[in-house]
Structure formats: C-alpha cells, structure tokens
Amino acid sequence: MTKALTMSEPVVNIQRMWNEQPREEQKMSIDEIRERAQRFEQRTRRWNVITALLVVVIVAVELRQISVEPELLERVGDSLTIAAFVYLAYWYRRHALGQTAPAGPAMTQSIVFYREQLARQRDLSDHPWGYLLPFVPGVGLSLFGRALDRSPVQNAAIAVFAVVLFIGTAWWHKRSARRLQREIDELDVG
C-alpha cells in the first residue's frame, strides 16, 4: 500500500538537519573583531590618501612636462590632461563618499540594498564616456602635437589603437550595463 507523501516531510527533515549542523567553532575574539574593524577604517583612509597622492604626483609630472615642453599644442594637451585627472579625482571622491555608512547594511532591506548595488554598478558601466571623454582632448592634442615627427604609418597605428581602445572599453561597459539593467528589471518585476 502506498502512503501519500506529504510535501512537508522532507522539508521538515531538511529544516531539522539544517538547524542541527554542528558549529565549526572558528570564532574570532571580540578583540580580533575590533582590530579588524579598525583596520578596515584605516584601510579606507589609507586608500583615500594614496589616491589623493597619486593625483598630486600625476599633476606634478604633467606640470613639469608643460614647463619643459616647447610645443604649444603639447602644452595645451598636457593642461587638458591635468584637468581630466582632477575631474576624475573629484568624480571618484563623490562616488567613494556614496558608500554605505557603518549601520547602512542594517538599515537597508536586502532587496533595496541589492538593487542599489546593481544600480551603482550599472551607472558606473553605463556612462563610460563620463570618465573616458575628459581624456580625449588632452591625449589627442598631445599626440597631434608630435604627429609631424612620426611617419604616417605610425600615426595611423596610434590613431587606430586609440580609437579601438576607447570604443572597445565603452562597448564592454555598455554590455555590462545592459546585463545589470536586465537583472534590475527582473528584480522590479518579481
């Protein structure tokens, strides 16, 4: 005789098994937790300082380049590149400041948190020209300034490489953005 299997039987068994799993006892002491939390905050601060220093170094190198460069076009190109770096640093800072506060994950429902994370990634990917375009005038002028010193083949190769690099990067980011948007749409529907 067949006894009808109630759906809850295996489910209840699994739930029981799940909750009866032995602990792995890989506990961290409270001091370790506090130390790691402090390290996390120090790392964040250090990273901010490093990126700021990096921008300062790049700007200093470009300024030096401007001071020794005889060609006007190259000097203008380098100045525009500095402006692009400063803009990128500002953009990064604004983005970094948007990160969640310590209590953030607890205050945000997980579907909202997940959606925000996906949307943040989508926005980063969706506007690749936002951080690629500022470099185009400066790099373009610098390259153009030395164009007469190079052979036409070299100039053509550099131009093709630059275009492929920019378009390829933009295409890759757009593709990621579309995939993330699909996921956000599914989340909104379901």
Next chain:
Amino acid sequence: MPRPVSDQLRLYAEVAAEFGGALERLARAYEADSDRCRDLLQEIHVALWRSLARFDGRCSMRTWVYRVAHNVATSLVIRARERTLTFVDAVTLESIADASDGEAMLDRERTLDRVYALIRQLRPIDRQIMLLYLEDVDAPTIAEVTGLTAGNVATKIHRIKQVLARRFHDKGTDHE
C-alpha cells in the same frame, strides 16, 4: 549617535551567542570555498560590530543581524559576479532537473551538501529567503529583512518547499 563601546560589546556578545551558528551556515551557503567562507564570516562579524554602534531598536535584533549578514554576503556575490555562474530564481530552479532528484536521503552530510549546492545556484533574494526559511524565521520577519511583500514571500517559500520536496523526496516514507 553611536552607542558607548560597553553597550556595543554587550550587544555583540549577545548577537554572537544567539546568531553565531546561523551566520556560519549563511556564510557556507554563500561560499563553497572554505577560506573564502571564513573570510566572509569574518567580514560579516566586522560589519555587525560596526553596525551595532548605531543599533537604535527600530527593528528587532534578529532583523538587524540578518539584514547586515545578507547584505554583506550579497556585496560579495556582486563583487565575485565575474567568476560565478549565472544565478537562477526559485521558479527556474524548479524546472531544472537534478541528477539526484527523488533520491533517498542517504546520509545527513550528503543531503546538506546538496542543499548548500542548491542554495548557491539561487539569485541573492531567493537565496536569502531560502536561508531564512531554513533558519525557521517567520514570514513577516523575512518580509522585514528582505523588503518583499508578505504575499511575495509566501509565494517564494511555497516554491522553495516544492523544490526541496522534489529534490529531497524521501523514498523511505513513500511506500509501505
């Protein structure tokens, strides 16, 4: 306004004692690799410690802890997106055949390994619901943690139960 450290210490000790096991299971359900699983667990504990400085009782401690844990784990899923497989929702999972469907529950360890593998295939939100359901968290709390409506949670739990029932069908209780 952050809490005094003594309060934070007391709260953290309570949370670690009450939810330590659940957090270990959660980390294991997100990360199969034991080293990465340990890192994730530590990351969750650090995030919990930091968050408790601002716990204001606006929601229950259980909701607070699960939100922090799932959100930290979800960040990891998003960061690791490039090296992971495509995730599915519970509806899709229901339609995917598994080689061991209907197999008897041979032993506890193997069954749990299969449950973990199944959870890791799910999208973050479905994964969270399944984990919370397995932890015996009630539907209103699941809704509070995830932000889904109670009706949506009930539907998803029903699907999860169907998947579990089909995948872990106990032949021993099927016939007499």
